[in-house]
Amino acid sequence: MATPLFHTNLTVKTQSHDYPIVITENSNASRLNNSSGNSTEKSSMASQIAPYIIGRQVLIVTNETVAPLYLNALQKALESQFTVKVCVLPDGEQYKNQSSINQIYDALMVEHFNRDVTLIALGGGVIGDMTGFAAASFMRGVNFIQIPTTLLSQVDSSVGGKTGINHAQGKNMIGAFWQPQMVLADMSTLKTLPARELSAGLAEVIKYALIMDADFLTWLEDNLPAMMALDLAVLGEAVKRCCQYKADIVAQDERESGVRALLNFGHTFGHVIETHEGYGNWLHGEAVAAGMVQAAELSQKLGWLTSEDVVRIKRVLVLVNLPITPPAIDVQTALGLMGHDKKVKHGQIRLILLKSLGEAVLTNDFDAELLTQVLSQHHS
Amino acid sequence: MATPLFHTNLTVKTQSHDYPIVITENSNASRLNNSSGNSTEKSSMASQIAPYIIGRQVLIVTNETVAPLYLNALQKALESQFTVKVCVLPDGEQYKNQSSINQIYDALMVEHFNRDVTLIALGGGVIGDMTGFAAASFMRGVNFIQIPTTLLSQVDSSVGGKTGINHAQGKNMIGAFWQPQMVLADMSTLKTLPARELSAGLAEVIKYALIMDADFLTWLEDNLPAMMALDLAVLGEAVKRCCQYKADIVAQDERESGVRALLNFGHTFGHVIETHEGYGNWLHGEAVAAGMVQAAELSQKLGWLTSEDVVRIKRVLVLVNLPITPPAIDVQTALGLMGHDKKVKHGQIRLILLKSLGEAVLTNDFDAELLTQVLSQHHS
Numbered sequence: 001m002a003t004p005l006f007h008t009n010l011t012v013k014t015q016s017h018d019y020p021i022v023i024t025e026n027s028n029a030s031r032l033n034n035s036s037g038n039s040t041e042k043s044s045m046a047s048q049i050a051p052y053i054i055g056r057q058v059l060i061v062t063n064e065t066v067a068p069l070y071l072n073a074l075q076k077a078l079e080s081q082f083t084v085k086v087c088v089l090p091d092g093e094q095y096k097n098q099s100s101i102n103q104i105y106d107a108l109m110v111e112h113f114n115r116d117v118t119l120i121a122l123g124g125g126v127i128g129d130m131t132g133f134a135a136a137s138f139m140r141g142v143n144f145i146q147i148p149t150t151l152l153s154q155v156d157s158s159v160g161g162k163t164g165i166n167h168a169q170g171k172n173m174i175g176a177f178w179q180p181q182m183v184l185a186d187m188s189t190l191k192t193l194p195a196r197e198l199s200a201g202l203a204e205v206i207k208y209a210l211i212m213d214a215d216f217l218t219w220l221e222d223n224l225p226a227m228m229a230l231d232l233a234v235l236g237e238a239v240k241r242c243c244q245y246k247a248d249i250v251a252q253d254e255r256e257s258g259v260r261a262l263l264n265f266g267h268t269f270g271h272v273i274e275t276h277e278g279y280g281n282w283l284h285g286e287a288v289a290a291g292m293v294q295a296a297e298l299s300q301k302l303g304w305l306t307s308e309d310v311v312r313i314k315r316v317l318v319l320v321n322l323p324i325t326p327p328a329i330d331v332q333t334a335l336g337l338m339g340h341d342k343k344v345k346h347g348q349i350r351l352i353l354l355k356s357l358g359e360a361v362l363t364n365d366f367d368a369e370l371l372t373q374v375l376s377q378h379h380s
Numbered sequence: 381m382a383t384p385l386f387h388t389n390l391t392v393k394t395q396s397h398d399y400p401i402v403i404t405e406n407s408n409a410s411r412l413n414n415s416s417g418n419s420t421e422k423s424s425m426a427s428q429i430a431p432y433i434i435g436r437q438v439l440i441v442t443n444e445t446v447a448p449l450y451l452n453a454l455q456k457a458l459e460s461q462f463t464v465k466v467c468v469l470p471d472g473e474q475y476k477n478q479s480s481i482n483q484i485y486d487a488l489m490v491e492h493f494n495r496d497v498t499l500i501a502l503g504g505g506v507i508g509d510m511t512g513f514a515a516a517s518f519m520r521g522v523n524f525i526q527i528p529t530t531l532l533s534q535v536d537s538s539v540g541g542k543t544g545i546n547h548a549q550g551k552n553m554i555g556a557f558w559q560p561q562m563v564l565a566d567m568s569t570l571k572t573l574p575a576r577e578l579s580a581g582l583a584e585v586i587k588y589a590l591i592m593d594a595d596f597l598t599w600l601e602d603n604l605p606a607m608m609a610l611d612l613a614v615l616g617e618a619v620k621r622c623c624q625y626k627a628d629i630v631a632q633d634e635r636e637s638g639v640r641a642l643l644n645f646g647h648t649f650g651h652v653i654e655t656h657e658g659y660g661n662w663l664h665g666e667a668v669a670a671g672m673v674q675a676a677e678l679s680q681k682l683g684w685l686t687s688e689d690v691v692r693i694k695r696v697l698v699l700v701n702l703p704i705t706p707p708a709i710d711v712q713t714a715l716g717l718m719g720h721d722k723k724v725k726h727g728q729i730r731l732i733l734l735k736s737l738g739e740a741v742l743t744n745d746f747d748a749e750l751l752t753q754v755l756s757q758h759h760s
Binding site (some may be wrong): 098109121133174176342345 | 489496665
């Protein structure tokens with residue numbers, strides 16, 4: 001079994017409890033031959049998470065894409081210590097809805113699982129968000145563990161306790177703040193990630209640089225090619241930096257009454273794209289990429305960013321094959337969809353904009369006409 | 381407008397925030413003639429709750445039975461200050477499900493309401509539990525206010541932040557701990573309460589006496605006839621005592637990791653009845669009454685209660701027209717339904733039993749054969 005090349009721990013401090021993010025590689029199963037010649041499954045993924053499982057009951061929630069890759073080894077290894085059941089959901093943002101949550105509830109009820117149960121989210125952001133919300137609401141709250149298997153969920157959605165599902169009229173409208181017991185991010189899972197999903201995850205990585213740290217943007221411009229080539233140590237370093245930014249922000253503002261909103265840079269524009277185009281057609285990270293360009297363009301119109309800054313943002317997104325132009329959406333439709341956003345306050349649309357590269361603000365202090373210009377720019 | 385005969389405030393201390401329970405009477409609308417001769421609606425129900433509404437948006441959630449009684453006056457009075465919308469659900473425990481929650485979400489989305497919204501639960505325990513869960517989960521949590529209009533919800537379910545809905549296989553399986561901003565219990569609403577509902581509420585009042593305070597049991601034996609005759613001052617005194625017991629317990633153990641479980645006395649047996657008979661056929665309080673008798677009978681078999689104690693419990697329940705015998709349910713079926721209970725730990729059924737009148741314990745320290753005897757006693 002290969003020695004992990006990259007292994008680091010971070011701690012997220014929240015009101016309910018502190019928990020670790022373990023960032024590692026090669027924690028997935030390897031097949032060992034025991035003395036009797038039979039092969040046994042051994043999963044250090046399982047050994048990493050087992051100490052954080054309190055009771056005897058485990059429900060692994062995963063999807064049809066991830067299950068064939070990691071489920072068997074994880075389930076086998078956990079079965080030596082726990083009663084392990086599985087709920088396999090269809091894959092995709094379009095299934096991030098009440099019907100999938102009901103499938104998780106049903107699985108828990110069929111097994112007579114109770115408050116002792118630990119749910120394990122094995123998959124990307126959709127699986128993590130749904131499993132977390134099921135954990136938040138089953139019997140008014142049970143434990144869960146995140147094993148994010150996409151870059152996007154490793155750098156962003158698995159950390160910080162935002163859980164939920166979509167409503168037909170708006171993304172992530174239904175949910176809860178509910179913190180996991182631990183997060184296990186294994187870089188090796190990125191080897192099986194489709195290139196398009198890797199790029200979508202890089203959109204969130206780039207987001208951290210744009211809102212928090214211009215030096216990190218420079219680091220990314222140097223290192224994104226290695227990340228695209230699946231250099232796991234470089235990817236691990238990027239995940240670590242992003243998780244540290246996020247942990248710091250969550251510790252300050254767990255329930256998003258202030259600074260945490262900045263993490264939604266590009267998301268208000270992006271949610272319009274996702275909702276309008278139909279969940280699952282644009283990946284979340286792709287919509288965020290195009291949305292960040294729109295937010296940057298509005299920031300430029302306000303005189304905060306230079307045209308060179310906007311070009312630099314577009315260039316880094318194009319470097320990792322992300323879209324920088326939203327689909328054509330009627331301006332009034334877009335404004336209507338924005339009106340559903342969770343950041344709307346007293347009827348006013350509030351946006352996260354950039355004061356400069358590496359510095360973001362949440363503001364409603366912009367001329368509505370400028371927003372309309374940005375929205376109509378890409379609509380013939 | 382009559383001067384309130386009864387008015388008192390209590391405070392519930394919780395981790396998220398402290399909030400008041402206002403127990404009063406005659407806060408409902410009275411029709412006043414203004415100088416121009418037009419009648420205007422004035423609701424001191426509205427004036428009591430208005431200070432606890434933070435934003436401008438209000439969604440009143442009520443049901444088809446309560447709406448004709450109190451909705452119009454409350455809505456009119458609030459409309460002078462807020463944007464007020466209404467969601468009227470069908471009445472009954474059988475509608476305490478995901479479909480009703482979705483109706484609340486849809487109403488919120490149609491109105492483009494956001495995190496500023498305050499939900500107002502105007503009704504009994506079903507409306508309160510569902511509105512609370514919708515508030516807990518809409519945009520990951522918004523404010524809500526409880527206006528309980530049944531005795532059961534006034535003494536129990538509106539206080540302490542337990543919210544949720546039923547699963548087809550178990551009561552209150554899906555939900556959240558989510559505290560209201562305030563609770564307004566108006567004794568005058570009991571004047572329109574059907575006698576059967578009043579009795580169901582008295583089951584929970586009697587429960588407090590049995591688990592907490594033998595003196596209160598004596599007080600009830602003296603005062604239950606006045607309460608049945610709708611003496612609002614006596615009812616107000618009883619509601620105040622029950623809310624004080626509950627506030628004390630919630631302050632000690634908000635998330636039910638210990639003492640709060642005692643409030644479920646009679647409920648594990650009662651939930652079996654409710655689930656088996658179909659939600660809404662036995663009222664919750666009726667099922668709790670029969671369940672308390674079963675719990676008392678098991679306590680007697682353990683030598684903790686005397687046969688005189690059990691007779692006294694039955695007598696006080698019969699005094700207020702509550703059932704003391706469960707319907708015939710097959711023992712294995714009953715045990716199976718009990719296995720779903722939230723208090724099951726490490727596969728063992730735990731029950732709240734009485735060490736003596738006024739003193740309850742949560743225990744699994746009983747011979748399973750004795751439980752079977754109690755369950756089979758009423759099953760021919």
